[in-house]
Amino acid sequence: MKKKIVILGFLGTQLDGGPRTSARWEKWRPSISLLQHEDLLVDRFELLASAHHETLARQVEEDMQAVSPETTVQRHILPVSDWWDFEDVYSRLFDFARSYPFDTEKEEYWVHITTGTHVAQICLFLMTEARYFPGRLLQTAPPRRVAPGKPGDYALIDLDLSRYDQIAQRFSNAQREGVEFLKSGIATRNAHFNLMIDEIEHVAARSKAPMLLMGPTGAGKSFLARRIYELKKARHQVEGPFVEINCATLHGDGAGSTLFGHVKGAFTGAAADRPGLLRTAHKGLLFLDEIGELGLDEQAMLLKAVEEKRFLPMGGDHEVRSDFQLIAGTNRDLAREVAAGRFREDLFARINLWTYSLPGLGDRPEDIEPNLDYMLAQYGAENGAMVRFNTEARQQYMRFAASPDAPWNGNFRDLSASVTRMATLADAGRITAPIVAAEVARLQRQWRPLAQGAPPASGGAALAQLMGEEELEQLDLFDRMQLESVIAVCRRSKSLSDAGRKLFAASRLGKAKPNDADRLKKFLARFGLEWEQL
Numbered sequence: 001m002k003k004k005i006v007i008l009g010f011l012g013t014q015l016d017g018g019p020r021t022s023a024r025w026e027k028w029r030p031s032i033s034l035l036q037h038e039d040l041l042v043d044r045f046e047l048l049a050s051a052h053h054e055t056l057a058r059q060v061e062e063d064m065q066a067v068s069p070e071t072t073v074q075r076h077i078l079p080v081s082d083w084w085d086f087e088d089v090y091s092r093l094f095d096f097a098r099s100y101p102f103d104t105e106k107e108e109y110w111v112h113i114t115t116g117t118h119v120a121q122i123c124l125f126l127m128t129e130a131r132y133f134p135g136r137l138l139q140t141a142p143p144r145r146v147a148p149g150k151p152g153d154y155a156l157i158d159l160d161l162s163r164y165d166q167i168a169q170r171f172s173n174a175q176r177e178g179v180e181f182l183k184s185g186i187a188t189r190n191a192h193f194n195l196m197i198d199e200i201e202h203v204a205a206r207s208k209a210p211m212l213l214m215g216p217t218g219a220g221k222s223f224l225a226r227r228i229y230e231l232k233k234a235r236h237q238v239e240g241p242f243v244e245i246n247c248a249t250l251h252g253d254g255a256g257s258t259l260f261g262h263v264k265g266a267f268t269g270a271a272a273d274r275p276g277l278l279r280t281a282h283k284g285l286l287f288l289d290e291i292g293e294l295g296l297d298e299q300a301m302l303l304k305a306v307e308e309k310r311f312l313p314m315g316g317d318h319e320v321r322s323d324f325q326l327i328a329g330t331n332r333d334l335a336r337e338v339a340a341g342r343f344r345e346d347l348f349a350r351i352n353l354w355t356y357s358l359p360g361l362g363d364r365p366e367d368i369e370p371n372l373d374y375m376l377a378q379y380g381a382e383n384g385a386m387v388r389f390n391t392e393a394r395q396q397y398m399r400f401a402a403s404p405d406a407p408w409n410g411n412f413r414d415l416s417a418s419v420t421r422m423a424t425l426a427d428a429g430r431i432t433a434p435i436v437a438a439e440v441a442r443l444q445r446q447w448r449p450l451a452q453g454a455p456p457a458s459g460g461a462a463l464a465q466l467m468g469e470e471e472l473e474q475l476d477l478f479d480r481m482q483l484e485s486v487i488a489v490c491r492r493s494k495s496l497s498d499a500g501r502k503l504f505a506a507s508r509l510g511k512a513k514p515n516d517a518d519r520l521k522k523f524l525a526r527f528g529l530e531w532e533q534l
Contacts, residue, residue, distance in 0.1 A: 001106075004043035007034060008133065009112025010120050011049035016060050024063075028142040028152055030114045031060060035068035036151035043107070044072045048096070048116075051077050083117045090123045097132040109135030110156065129159050175201060181234075182227045186374045189366040196356055203354050204228050205235065210306060210326040210351040212334075215358030218411030221329035224358065225287040228327065232285070238325065240284025243277050248293040255298050256314045260305070266315025276313060278305055281324040291351070292332035292343060299344045306350055326351065333465035340468070361408040361415060362492050368401045371412065375419040387423040389431045397422075397436045400443075404502070407447055407488060418443060463487070466533055475527075483527060486520075487534060496520060496531045 009031055016031045018024030035042055045064060049057040054077060061073045078092045102109065111128045113121045127133050137157040143150040178201040188194055203211065211228070213221040222244065229242040250258055257266070261276025278286065288294075294302065305311040306326055310319045328351050337343035361368065380386045389397065400406055401415075408414050422431045422439050463472050463484060472480070486503060493499035500516025524530060 003106060003108040005041065005110060006044045006046065006107050007042055007110045007112055007138065008046040008135070009048065009114075009138075010116030010124075011047055011053055011057050011060060012115030013053050013056060015115060017056050020059065028150075029060075029063075030140045030152075031112070032063050032067060033140060033142075033151035034112070034138075034154060035064055035071055037154065040154070042068065042071045044074065046100075047073060047075050048078055049075060050080050050083065084119050086119050086123070089117075089119050090126070093120075093123050093127055094132065097127060102134055104134050109133060110138040111135050112138045112140070114138075114140045175205075178205065178231055181231050182224065184227065184374065186367075187370045188364075189370065190359070190364040193359060193364060193367065196358075200224075200228065200354075200356060201231070204231055205237075207354065208237075208325050209353050210328065211353075212351050212355040213327060213329045213358060214331070214334075214355065215329075216331050216360045216411060218413040219358040219360050220412055221358055222287065222289055223412075225285070225289075225327045225329065229285040229287075232325075238284050240282050240324065241280065242285050242287070243281040243324075244287040244289065245277055246289045248290045250294070250298075255295060256301065259298060260301055260311055260313050261316075261320070262314035263316045266313075270315065274313075278311065278324065279320060279322045282322045284324055285327060286324045287327045287329065289329040290331065291328040292330045292334055292337055296342075296344060299347045303344065303347045303350060306347075336465055336468065360491070361411040362406070362488065365402040365492065368415065369398060371415060372397075372401075372419065375416055376423065379420060379423045383423075385429055387426050387429045387431065389436075390433070393431050393433045393436045396433055397431075397440070400436075400440045404489060404492070406443065409447060414443070414446075466529060467527065471528075479527075486523065490520075490531070490534045 012030055016029045018027055018029065031045070031047065034040070035045070047057060047061060047064075054075075057075050057077075061075055064071060064073045076096065078096065080088055080092050082088050111124055111133050113124050116124070124133070125137065128135060128137055137159065138154060139157065140154045141152050143152045179197055182197050182201055182204075188197075200211075203209075213224060215221055225244070226242055229238065232238045245258065247255075256262070257270070257274060257276065259277050261274045261279055262270050264270060264273050288302075301311055305322065309323050310321045312319050334343050334348050334352075338345045338348050361371075376387055410417075418439055421442070422435050425435050425438075426432075463480070466487075475483070489502050490496075490499045493502060495517075497517045500518075500520040504514070504516050504519060521531065524534075
């Protein structure tokens, strides 16, 4: 059964009107011309108008019925006060769409966007795109030579981009290019990381809300924040600069002054006004790394600045404005910091809308090789010399790099330093097995003190986040070091069972029915920990 055609459109107060004489038939009138096409049978025309033009609407209705008696014309008077007020027009159209009895199974809806103010046309477009009007856009154009009886042309615009392969492909390509840009073209293989970057690309393109990047030192939070800014800049979504500060470097009066600025004489040494980083980041992006290090007073001022886009400089009497997007970075568990009273709950709630945990290099062993290639290429571009591994050396390095013997405590910073050392020592641009052997020994020496002496800062920080400082202090050094090693293996494993197999590789051989996952779960439970926390 063929669907009935229903047209919805505004009364054209200039184009549809005309003197109440026969001369009006000599001009092209968009709404009426739609009913003059011999190949188009319109079952119903929903004519939208304002109370100020009701008389004209009646006249146009009469002319429509004279041209096409089989078409039912229904007038709808919308209580719009100002047809150039976007909010007013959109809200009235929204109310109309919500109350209109659309029947898409029996009727096909064409939304006419040739008539009405530009604001009205834009509102119709947006509401059709959002499917409040479940139809297709309709445009009309006058005939090349205006003459009685000539209706001109009409064209339908389908907003379903899936029907237009080339257009859809362009959008798909743009998204894929955005993801590749965020990854700097590195062909990462870690499925969790790739999914995370996919979502970040979507969010960066559609949102100005704060983002929170969590992860250990050296995991690439600063690098990713800058790439997000550069992506938004390329898409004309930000105009201002990228401003970055590590909050761990801020102390005392200097913290508030650096972030929010100060007026002359605000404190001893304030010899001149200072704008502060928040104002510098106006219309740009502000990256606050290690936001968990900020004092509670600065946190309160930052919350106001994020929510209201205004704040008081230190010593100032008048608020200043700055419209910036915030990306925060931290290697702390901010939820635990809130529970401990060291981080404001309201600020955490405000920046916790889009939160992403960047895994350390040890948690992404499959990504070591593509990052290795990227860093070698980067070294070659910066130094004008191509450097490559020979086959044996590459295999030797990768065996070590992806093994449990390589904790990568400094994450990508350790890897970058390692690549730089090997590339610098490479004769004729070839990294050989002896160079790799020397580098492996150097890395082992670098990490050995952390394993033999006091626990590494990253491991200690991880335990503090998981257990809390007080509980951690009650652990014997023996238990503490053992637990850190177990956690390190867990975080490099794909599942509880995978971690159990690695940790109990020797003893499990003597068991008829080894249950590695259960053994590991019980070990963690001794310290009040669960796999999901890791």
